[in-house]
Amino acid sequence: MIDHVEHALPDYRILPPDVAARMEQIKKRDYVLEIDRVTKVFTQKRNRTVALDSIEFGVHRRELVCVVGPSGCGKSTLIRILAGLEDATEGRILMDGKPVRGPGSDRGMVFQKYTLFPWLDVCRNVMFGIEMGGVDRLEAQRQAMQWLQMIGLEQFATAYPHQLSGGMQQRVAIARALAASPRVLLMDESFSALDAQTRTKMQNYLMEIWRKIDITIVFITHDLDEAIYLADRILVLKPHPGQVEEVIEVPLSRPRRAEQMTSAEFLATKAHLEGLIRSFGASDDMDEDEVTIDLPLLTLVTDQVE
Structure with missing residues (x-):
C-alpha cells in the first residue's frame, strides 16, 4: 500500500525574493490613485443602505490591482466612484493628489458589457x-x-x-x-462575458499592453483565478457594508505564465481567498454548495448516480 502524504501549501504571505524586491520597488512609487475614507450610502424613501464604509487604499503608479469580494461588497459602486460616475457620500478620491470631481480624461473605463x-x-x-x-x-x-x-x-x-x-x-x-x-485604466469585470479560452487570451493581451505603456490598472473581478493571475496586489472587500478585509500581495513572479496557475504559491493564495469569501457568507444567506431542490420523480430510476 502506498502512503498518501498531504503536503501543506506554503504561507501565501511569504513572497519569493524576486517578488519581494519588485513589491518594494512598487511601494517606492507615488500613489496615482488614492481612496481616502470613502463611504457610499444609498437612500430610497426610508431605506438607507451603506454600500461602502470608510474604504481607504492607494494605488501606486504602474501597479495592477484587482478588487474581489462577494456580491454586495460594493465592487462596482467603488469603481463607478473612482471613474467619477458617482459621488461618494463621505471621503474623497484623489488623482495625483488632486480631488476627483466627475469623469476625466485621466481615467479610462472598460465596462463588463460591450460598449462600442x-x-x-x-x-x-x-x-x-x-x-x-x-x-x-x-x-x-x-x-x-x-x-x-x-x-x-x-x-x-x-x-x-x-x-x-x-x-x-x-x-x-x-x-x-x-x-x-489616461493615467489609470478602470476595468469593471471586463472579461466576465467571455468564454474561458478567450478570457485567458484577453488576460495575456492586457498584461502585454500594460507592460508596454505607462498605465496603472484597477480591475474589478469575481474570478479569484483571474485576480491572482493578473494582480500585483488584491484588495479584498467584505459585504454589508463594503469594507476592506485584507490587502494581499500576490506571490508570483512576472511575467505571468499559465503554468504558474498550478504552482504552490498560486494555490495557497487561492485557498486563502476562497476561505475569506466563504467566511463572509453567501450574499443571499444561502450556500450554493448546499442547495437542495425537491423535484418530482418523472421517470423510473434504476441506477443511482451518487
Missing part, C-alpha cells in the same frame, strides 16, 4: 476618445491605427462591432480607453 458605438467602424471607435481631446481627424486616425496594431486588429479597422467576436470587441474597447492617454 455600433454605428462607427473599429477605427472610428478608437478615434472617438482621441478626437474628444482636441486632436484633428488625420492625427487621430494615425494614432488609432497605432493602437489597433498594438492589439493586433489593424486588419479590422473598417469592420463594425457586430462583425467582431466578443474578445475582439473588448480589445477594441481597451484600445479606445487607452487612446485618450
